[in-house]
Amino acid sequence: xxxxxYGMECVRVFKTMRKSFVDESVRRLGxxxxxxxxxxxxxxxxxxxxxxxxxxxxxxxFRALFTGERLLCDRVFAGSDSIRESCFADVxxxxxxxxxxxxxxxxxxxxxxxxxxxxxxxxxxVAELWPDIESMFRFESTAAIRKQAVNxxxxxxxxxxxxxxEFEAAIQRDASRSLITVxxxxxxxxxxxxxxxxxxxxxxxxADIFADLAFEPPSPLPESFFDAAExxxxxxxxxxxxxxxxxxxxxxxASGSISVRIxxxxxxxxxxxxxxxxxxxxxxxxxxxxxxxxxxxxxxVKESKLRLLLGDLWVARHEAKARHHAASCERLAWxxxxxxxxxxxxxxxxxxxx
Numbered sequence: 001x002x003x004x005x006y007g008m009e010c011v012r013v014f015k016t017m018r019k020s021f022v023d024e025s026v027r028r029l030g031x032x033x034x035x036x037x038x039x040x041x042x043x044x045x046x047x048x049x050x051x052x053x054x055x056x057x058x059x060x061x062f063r064a065l066f067t068g069e070r071l072l073c074d075r076v077f078a079g080s081d082s083i084r085e086s087c088f089a090d091v092x093x094x095x096x097x098x099x100x101x102x103x104x105x106x107x108x109x110x111x112x113x114x115x116x117x118x119x120x121x122x123x124x125x126v127a128e129l130w131p132d133i134e135s136m137f138r139f140e141s142t143a144a145i146r147k148q149a150v151n152x153x154x155x156x157x158x159x160x161x162x163x164x165x166e167f168e169a170a171i172q173r174d175a176s177r178s179l180i181t182v183x184x185x186x187x188x189x190x191x192x193x194x195x196x197x198x199x200x201x202x203x204x205x206x207a208d209i210f211a212d213l214a215f216e217p218p219s220p221l222p223e224s225f226f227d228a229a230e231x232x233x234x235x236x237x238x239x240x241x242x243x244x245x246x247x248x249x250x251x252x253x254a255s256g257s258i259s260v261r262i263x264x265x266x267x268x269x270x271x272x273x274x275x276x277x278x279x280x281x282x283x284x285x286x287x288x289x290x291x292x293x294x295x296x297x298x299x300x301v302k303e304s305k306l307r308l309l310l311g312d313l314w315v316a317r318h319e320a321k322a323r324h325h326a327a328s329c330e331r332l333a334w335x336x337x338x339x340x341x342x343x344x345x346x347x348x349x350x351x352x353x354x
Contacts, residue, residue, distance in 0.1 A: 011083060014076065018069060018091040025065050026095050029057035033098050039105050044115065047106070051118050054102050055125055061099055062132050066092050070136055089141040096137065096145045100126070104152040107159045113167035116160060117198060123156040124205045130239055150239050160209050164261070167195065171268050179279055183288035183329075185296045186276060192269045193300040196262060200305040206258045215257050215264070259309045266297065266310075284332035291325035294318055 030053045039047065069092055077084035103122040109115070126149060137145040174188050199206070273293050277286040298318050301307050307315060 007083075011087060015087055015090045018072070018087070019094075022065065022069060022091055022095050026057075026061060026098075029060055029065075031057040031061070031099065031102075034102065034105065036105050036108065039109065047109075048118060051106060051122065054099070055121055058099055058125055058129060061095070062129050062136070066096060066136060067132070085139050085141060089139065093142060093145065096133075096142075097148055100133075100145065100148040100152055104148075104155045107152070107155040111159055111163050111166065113163055113170060113195070116163040116167070117202070119156055119160050119163065120202045120205050120209075123153060123160060123209065124202070126153055126156070127205070127208060134239075153239065157209050160206075161213065168265060168268055171265070171272055174272060176276075177279060180289065183280070183285050183290075183292055185292055186273065186289075188276075189269065189273065189293045189296055192265070193297055196265060196306060197300055197304040200262070200309055203258055203305065203309065206261075210257050210261070213257075215260050259311075262306065262309050263314065266301075269297070270294065284329045287325045287329035287332065291322050291329060294322040294325065298322060 034050070039050075042050070070088055073084040073088040073091070077087060103126055106122060107119060130149060130153075133146060133149050137143075171188070171192060176188070180186050273290060277289050280286040280289060298315060301310055301315055301318075
C-alpha cells in the first residue's frame, strides 16, 4: 500500500485496528481506567482488590502486550523507522500512560501505616518494569510514558517514607494504661512485631526507597542498638536509586540503613514497654512483663527475615536482656516469700518445747 501511494491510509488503518486491539486486551486483563475522584470513593478493601488486579495485569501488559506491538510495528513497517515509531507510540501511549498513572493516583490517597505494604508492592512492580519501560518507550514521542513511570516511583517513595514515619509516631503516641494480666505480651508488642515481620519481606524495596536518605537516630543510644548487621541486597534497577547503587549490588550504606531503621523501631517499642512496665505496683510483675515482651520480640525476629537484618549478636543480647528481667522477677518474688518466714525458726521451736 505504501509503495502504491496509500501510505497515509495504511498507517491510519493500522493504528485504528491495533489501538482497538490493545484497549480490548487491557480490558480483558482486568484493568479499568479510574480517575482520582473514583479512587477516592473506594473503601480501602475494595481499592486493595483493584491494586491486586493492577499488580497482576501490569507485567503482562508491558512484557507481553506492548512488547508484541513493538515487534509487530517493527515487522510491518521495517522499511521506515519514523512510521514504525509513530505507529507504536499512537497504539500504546494511552494504555501505557493509564497503567503507570494508577500507582500515582493510589499514592495520593490519605496515608496510613496500614496502607504501606500495598504502596511497597506498587513501587516494587514499577521498579521491576522500569528496564522494560525505558527500553521499549525510548523514543521522544513516548517520553511522557517514561516520565509517568518516574513520577509514580517518586510519589510512591515519598508516601512510603512518610508512612513509616507515621508508624513510628503511632508507637510513640500509644497511651493505653490498661495492665496486662500477669505481665503477658502487650497488644502493642504483637502489632508492632507482626508489622515489622511483614516489612522485612520488602528489604530490597525499602533499600531502594531509602537509598538516598541517611538515617541518623538520636543519641546517646544503647550499645545493643548498633548490632544491626549490614545485609547485602541485590542491585536495584529503578530510576530513583540508579545514582546510589553500583552495578554489582546495593550500596552498603543503603543496606545498613534498613537494618538500622528496623533496629530503631524495635528500640522505640522497647522504650514504650519500659514506660508501661511502670504501671505495675508489684516490681516483680513489671520485670515479668518486660521479660515476656522482649522474649516475644526475640522469637519474632528469630522466626522471620528480621534475623537477617538485625543479626545474631542483636538476638543474643536481647535474649540475655529477657533472661535478666526474668531472673529479677524471680529474685523479687522469692524475696517477698522469704520475708514472710520468721528470721529465727530454731528459737521459736525451742520456746515451744519449753
